[in-house]
Amino acid sequence: MIRYALGRLLAGVLVLWVVATLTFALLRFLPGGPFDKERTLPPEIMRNLERRYSLDGSLSEQYLDYLGGLARGDFGPSYKYVGRDVADILREALPVSLQLGALAFAIAAAGGIALGLAAGARRDSLLDRALALGSLVGVSAPSFVIGASGILLFGLALGWLPAGLWEGPLYAVLPACTLAALPLAYATQLTRAQVVAAMEQDWVRTARALGVPESRVRRRHVLRNALLAVMTYFGPLLATLLTGSFVVEKVFAVPGMGRFFVTAVGNRDYPLVLGVTLVYGALVVLANLVVDLLYAWLDPRIRVAGEEK
């Protein structure tokens, strides 16, 4: 198990290197540079600026320079936020995105499994139908639609919750629920489908015939099997949510990483774009690894197959 995890981590580092290289190349392909303004700067100032940020060497020199910095944990300076390192910015913005994402993930995962189990176990009941309709709306509504409705209803009309910013636990409620809405709806649909399929299996009938209480059948037999398929969705989901949402952060004026990325691309702030991209990539790699390990823990069949190799 440990060897497997280490191998995956190594592969992850490789993936990140490829991501860094591709992003580096893509960024340099974009027209315009970080210091292009409405008025063109005098050439000597331009030269000084380029020297200051080591943009005067050849592209391959800059690339090696950047990789060397990365190896030492240095993401380089931001061009736009003068005097701040990319690492500084990330250190401030990342925790916000992580908190928001983790909260949304908890809501989506716990809620999706609970609702999906409730709907699937009582197929075609009123609850099942109501949840089907609700989750259909949930997968159809863009987050800015849900966010705007939330602000209008709970922020402005009722005044129960703050409509924006990030200054305490209450401030997290609306953004986290908005971010969680789509995955919650999707996880509900997915869990329901798996539960319905599992309920029809022979081993459920066997368990019932043996007199196992219904609640235990559902928990130990149906849910555990249904979760396997749902877990594969949770890996990428955890990564997407942890990396925050550009839109939710914009709608609720949350100071996370998403908003930096969009403006940084426009500003040609190469180190900031690369830094955000790499942090995202690292989170995805880690999240997928965690889910695969959990998967092996949940499904003894995979564990055995893995050990035989």
Add this chain to the structure above:
Amino acid sequence: MTARGWVGAALIAALVFLALAGDRVAGHRFDAQDPARALESPSLAHWLGCDALGRDLLARLCEGGRVSLVVAVGATALALALGLAYGALAGWVGGRVDSFLMRAVDVIYALPDVLVTVLLIEVLSAALAGLPDLWRRLAALALALGFAGFVGIARLVRALVLQAREETWVEAARATGAHPARVLVRHVLPNIAAPVLVSGAFRIPAAILAESTLSFIGLGIQPPFSSWGTLASDGFEAMRSYPHLILFPCLAILCALLGFHLLGEVLRERLDPRSRT
């Protein structure tokens, strides 16, 4: 067809009709400004009201629908074509080619969709600098979203091709001496078409969602042209005072996405009986 299916069909029919006949239904051009009527609430002359420059909101919504449909259909077609070719190649040839192609896909998978599309849109907009602005934006969006969507389809196609390879009818086709490429195109692909098409059908609402989201954060369609995302973004700024400006664009997106999801379900029930629950 179920009631849900009919609702979906009706919603999409209305959307296509409005996208095609937009200006005539609204009675105004989408870019005609009337400053005297700026921010007006819905009335008989302007059924859904006017925006900050006095432009008819209904006409602008119809224009946005046109944008959404073009981008979504373009992106989906691209994702299907790329995904089919890529996945079939990986699954059918197998071995080293397969593992190389799949590692490449894993790299793209290691990044959130938004990130890839944002970067691609910037690069593509620059590369297509020769085109008129609207077409450049449309093409950049469709290409970027198509590229972001092809990964999932390629994985699906590869898995299905790998499965089909082991079937006896493939063996039989090969035993008759048919060229492997012919077996792939004439026998394997038609057999796996149904689930691929279903997955493609759900790419359409996904692309509409992505397009409106990108336009909402300011990376998609630019004024004077409108997209539901830019309209919602404009409305969002003023939603306390002029709620109609955010309400109608949001409703339009919601209806379109609901419609495509419902139609996708119909397609899934029809084409892919295995997924029926």
